[in-house]
Amino acid sequence: MSAIAPAHPANPYSPLPPGxxxxxxxxxxxxxxxxxxxxxxxxxxxPLQAVLLDEALVVYRVHGExxxxxxxxxxxxxxxxxxxxxGEGVVCPYHGLxxxxxxxxxxIPSSPGxxxxxxxxxxxxxxxxxxxxxxVCLAPDADNPAPLPVMPHWxxxxxxxxxxxxxxxxxxxxxxxxxxxxxAHFAWIHTGTFADPANQLVPDYVPxxxxxxxxxxxxxxxxxxxxGFHHLAPPDYPWLRHFEVHLPFCASLTIHFPGDERLVxxxxxxxxxxxxxxxxxxxxxxxxxxxxxxxxxxxNLRVFEEDRAMVELQKPERLPLDMTLEAHIPADRSSIxxxxxxxxxxxGEFFLA
Ligand code: FES
Ligand SMILES: [Fe+2]
Numbered sequence: 001m002s003a004i005a006p007a008h009p010a011n012p013y014s015p016l017p018p019g020x021x022x023x024x025x026x027x028x029x030x031x032x033x034x035x036x037x038x039x040x041x042x043x044x045x046x047p048l049q050a051v052l053l054d055e056a057l058v059v060y061r062v063h064g065e066x067x068x069x070x071x072x073x074x075x076x077x078x079x080x081x082x083x084x085x086x087g088e089g090v091v092c093p094y095h096g097l098x099x100x101x102x103x104x105x106x107x108i109p110s111s112p113g114x115x116x117x118x119x120x121x122x123x124x125x126x127x128x129x130x131x132x133x134x135x136v137c138l139a140p141d142a143d144n145p146a147p148l149p150v151m152p153h154w155x156x157x158x159x160x161x162x163x164x165x166x167x168x169x170x171x172x173x174x175x176x177x178x179x180x181x182x183x184a185h186f187a188w189i190h191t192g193t194f195a196d197p198a199n200q201l202v203p204d205y206v207p208x209x210x211x212x213x214x215x216x217x218x219x220x221x222x223x224x225x226x227x228g229f230h231h232l233a234p235p236d237y238p239w240l241r242h243f244e245v246h247l248p249f250c251a252s253l254t255i256h257f258p259g260d261e262r263l264v265x266x267x268x269x270x271x272x273x274x275x276x277x278x279x280x281x282x283x284x285x286x287x288x289x290x291x292x293x294x295x296x297x298x299x300n301l302r303v304f305e306e307d308r309a310m311v312e313l314q315k316p317e318r319l320p321l322d323m324t325l326e327a328h329i330p331a332d333r334s335s336i337x338x339x340x341x342x343x344x345x346x347x348g349e350f351f352l353a
Contacts, residue, residue, distance in 0.1 A: 020053070022054070026348055032144075034128070034136070035052055036280040039165070045085045057125070058080040058081045058090065065101055065102075066129060069124045075120065076094055095110065096109040099121075103124040105120035126140055175314050177248075177251055178319060179311050181335060182332075183218055187199055187222075189306045189310060199220075205217065205219070210244075213251075216334050221236065240256040252265065252267070265281060265283055267279070321342055321343045
């Protein structure tokens with residue numbers, strides 16, 4: 001990856017958030033990427049606060065369009081997420097200035113007849129709604145814009161789209177994503193949900209590099225049916241788990257169930273800070289379409305909980321990119337590919353506490 005452009009005084013994105021938990025180098029690299037900050041369905045009337053890379057954001061919708069800006073009123077610095085929405089925009093709770101489409105100030109109640117100076121408009125961030133999520137890029141790189149991560153099957157006919165409620169983890173996004181890619185922990189952590197404690201073997205697999213990360217086809221006989229339903233798979237069914245990693249913090253897992261049944265779990269770890277992660281998980285599937293989505297939410301919540309316990313305990317909290325700092329076993333090929341990919345993107349050893 002090319003060298004990082006120095007902070008430009010004219011760039012509204014240049015100041016690092018106060019109290020940033022990232023090094024400046026890593027913050028700027030992460031800020032070029034797309035990260036999800038909210039479920040689309042949550043962004044309705046009242047303004048919402050989200051935190052991304054230690055930056056507090058206000059997220060609101062006006063006439064259907066989502067606006068994301070720093071959660072600071074340009075007048076006297078009150079958080080706009082404390083305000084209300086009157087149908088034409090977000091109204092600041094202090095002096096009632098209102099911000100509408102594109103973050104433009106469209107009302108100054110104390111001097112309604114006066115022209116509105118440009119300084120009162122919000123500096124907004126590029127925003128995209130996709131996979132039921134609101135994605136934000138804090139500091140786009142104009143010369144080399146980051147692509148939005150791709151989720152397989154979401155738009156395909158016959159597939160149902162499900163958004164699990166966001167899930168908060170007191171840990172670093174990199175550790176969480178690495179855990180999502182880790183197939184050796186199934187028999188240890190996920191025995192209450194889908195795995196078999198007696199089936200601990202990890203067959204060989206080979207990560208294949210792609211322009212945005214890598215893919216892995218992992219075949220084993222670990223069933224993905226819930227515990228108690230393993231008999232549903234034909235005997236010796238070879239379970240294919242296809243991972244697609246989009247660095248730094250998104251990865252999809254497509255599980256090939258018997259027949260043409262497919263389940264896609266899109267693990268999008270949003271870095272609230274270096275120590276907090278909000279996990280967004282869009283799911284697509286072409287079977288069990290009559291099952292209430294609440295049951296899908298509940299099952300996935302249990303799996304995330306099983307993972308969370310480990311991710312929050314890991315030390316160092318961050319992820320060492322220097323391969324010599326932790327010990328590795330043959331099952332770790334995905335973890336190693338993940339760390340190498342992050343290193344290649346130019347991240348420092350910021351993952352080290
Ligand atoms: S601080 Fe927001 S209107 Fe004055
Ligand atoms: Fe797991």
